[in-house]
Amino acid sequence: MSDSREGLLTVDLQAVGDNYLVLRERLADGSRCGAVVKADAYGLGMARVAPALYRRGCRDFFIATQAEGETLRALLPEDADIIVLTGVRPGRELECARAGLVPVLFTPQQLRAWVDSCARAGIRAPCSLKVDSGMTRLGMSSAELRQLLTERDLLRAADIQLLLSHLACADEPAHPQNARQLECFRRAGEELKALCPQVSLSLANSSGIFLGDDYHFDIARPGSALYGVNPVPGSPNPMRAVVELSLPVVQKRYVAEESSVGYGATQKAAAGSWLAVARGGYADGILRAQGGRGCGWACDRRLPMVGRVSMDSATYDISALSEAQREALENIEVLNRELTVDEVAGYAGTIGYEILTGLGHRYFRRYLRS
Incomplete structure (x- = not known):
């Protein structure tokens, strides 16, 4: 396993x-x-x-x-x-x-x-x-x-x-x-x-x-x-997606009243919202520039990133998930076939090359072959 x-x-x-x-x-x-x-x-x-x-x-x-x-x-x-x-x-x-x-x-x-x-x-x-x-x-x-x-x-x-x-x-x-x-x-x-x-x-x-x-x-x-990076920007990508990255959720929390999230208090979470903190930050290639702009993926929907990315973690708004989905949530994907390397690069104001080459070494790596 x-x-x-x-x-x-x-x-x-x-x-x-x-x-x-x-x-x-x-x-x-x-x-x-x-x-x-x-x-x-x-x-x-x-x-x-x-x-x-x-x-x-x-x-x-x-x-x-x-x-x-x-x-x-x-x-x-x-x-x-x-x-x-x-x-x-x-x-x-x-x-x-x-x-x-x-x-x-x-x-x-x-x-x-x-x-x-x-x-x-x-x-x-x-x-x-x-x-x-x-x-x-x-x-x-x-x-x-x-x-x-x-x-x-x-x-x-x-x-x-x-x-x-x-x-x-x-x-x-x-x-x-x-x-x-x-x-x-x-x-x-x-x-x-x-x-x-x-x-x-x-x-x-x-x-x-x-x-x-x-x-x-x-x-x-x-x-x-x-x-998997699109060689013809602005046109459909002729290449297959190559990477998927799934981060473990280490805490889920209910926000009882409006609160600032993360370093610098740059963004607030609304009262009544739910947040999930995932283990994966800028030391792992989740670029700090994505803070407040990026997103994760779970239960077939995008989950907005809230606040600045920390060295070892990032926070996602999971309010759109049902109670059952929140309870079952164990991982948030930050790269997959829906959330592509080019899209993620766009959130960070960079290119897919930097996203790929920055992927950290703390992840367990699994290789799929035919």
Whole structure:
């Protein structure tokens, strides 16, 4: 029997796999679908999620750090490629190569250090490059790429596997930045492939897949959509819900006269109302910004959150429940198929990514498989 006294977080691995297939089927012919499993698979457990994706046919896995990559390498067969999106720290090139990881490099200097380290060890290990197509975060500028293309000996010595860039506005299909970045990346890809024809190209993230075939190139790398976040905001979510979170009720109380609730006395409960305090607060990923705006779910209805979220608890108005329902109430759900990760993010003024990655470790975790 599961110990769910601190809350029960259910992760539907079948839904993750189904979402992967939905995304893969949207890709243009010849494009393959990878998966971003960084940040412990967006907080849901890389050790369970990554093998489930591998079983569905995924062979290209993207993580953020070398430490994550080393953990993932032990979880997957050798034919899985593991690409480290934030590259490799200086002096750790050989360690990264021997771990079977593929770093994403951002400058010609990083590429030289990678090639030199591998050459001194007598090995040739694959790497990837990133070009900045307009997000101004990580990646080579157009000028740096042009300079690199003049260094033919370096390019011949390097085993460059992949060229990437990242879209800044993919969740806004009409934003002109998408077309500008597409053209910049296409041009960079053509120039590099003229000298290194083996290089694959990757631009589309979750939302980028829905921008159309032109954005798909050789490899798409969805992340959040795999875990149920809507990749097309403002339209029906094509992805299945992946997570459910149920919190135990630790106290139910009748409010005899109007009373303030929680820190700061920011909100009042009316006389005659009923409240339930659930064990789960901002230390568990129930964001403080939801206070007074969010809600829970029980008995097929939404239950308003009242007052500020505390570190370990939050309070919900259960006045709408019948006496029998209140007496039987043991848990309040704060994520489910009705109360989606995107809706909850809206209450907190954030995005689904933050809701997922913030889910705490005090919950008992249950994984569902087909």
